[in-house]
Amino acid sequence: MGNKNTIIWIIVVVIIIILGVVVVGNRKAQAPANVQNQTQEESTAEEESLPNNEVLPIGNNQSEGSANTDTQVSSTAIVTYTDEGFSPSTLEIKLGDSVMFVNESSGGMWVASGPHPTHTLLPSFDQKKTVQTGGTYTYTFTQAGEWPFHNHVKSSEFGKVIVK
Ligand SMILES: [Cu+2]
Known part of the structure; x- marks a missing residue:
């Protein structure tokens, strides 16, 4: 009887440990997922900022073009x-x-x-x-x-x- 109780407790403890590992594993899995979402958001932000960076050089080119217009295209x-x-x-x-x-x-x-x-x-x-x-x-x-x-x-x- 005592051996059976011991086995049952061992099984319960093992199940608890497994559940704990699974829960912690899920949290760890969720945490990286959040990090990935954040990195995706960051990369999205970078993607949003990249077009801006692309726009800015174009704007610079345009301003340079207008500067060139001032200097090269004569009036x-x-x-x-x-x-x-x-x-x-x-x-x-x-x-x-x-x-x-x-x-x-x-x-x-x-x-x-x-x-x-x-x-x-x-x-x-x-x-x-x-x-x-x-x-x-x-x-x-x-x-x-x-x-x-x-x-x-x-x-x-x-x-x-x-x-x-
Ligand atoms: Cu003359």
Whole structure:
């Protein structure tokens, strides 16, 4: 009888130990599961942050692109030429920018760099022909400096482009 009770107790203790091991094992199994969920959440957060990181460089590229737009893509300033002369008569632009001269006067316009009549200061800055009302002349400045210009067919009208 005593042996049977001992065996029963041993069995009960073994069952309790097994149950305890199973419970602890489940907790351990759940704990890693939670850790995995956390790591998944973290990785999800990383995945969420990665697109942001990807977006940011794109944004940087865009800002760089816009910076490049400022520096590389030139703008065109407009100078109107009327019977009162060039307006604005003096303008400042960036290197690589263009200036479009628009003839809104009643006469001819032949834009050229100084000095009249040789135009040797910036020989390429020379329209080399006369355009009538509505005609235009666009020149892209690729050299920094101050470039006086005038209307070659009416040299009393002049101005200056400052390229920086
Ligand atoms: Cu001239």
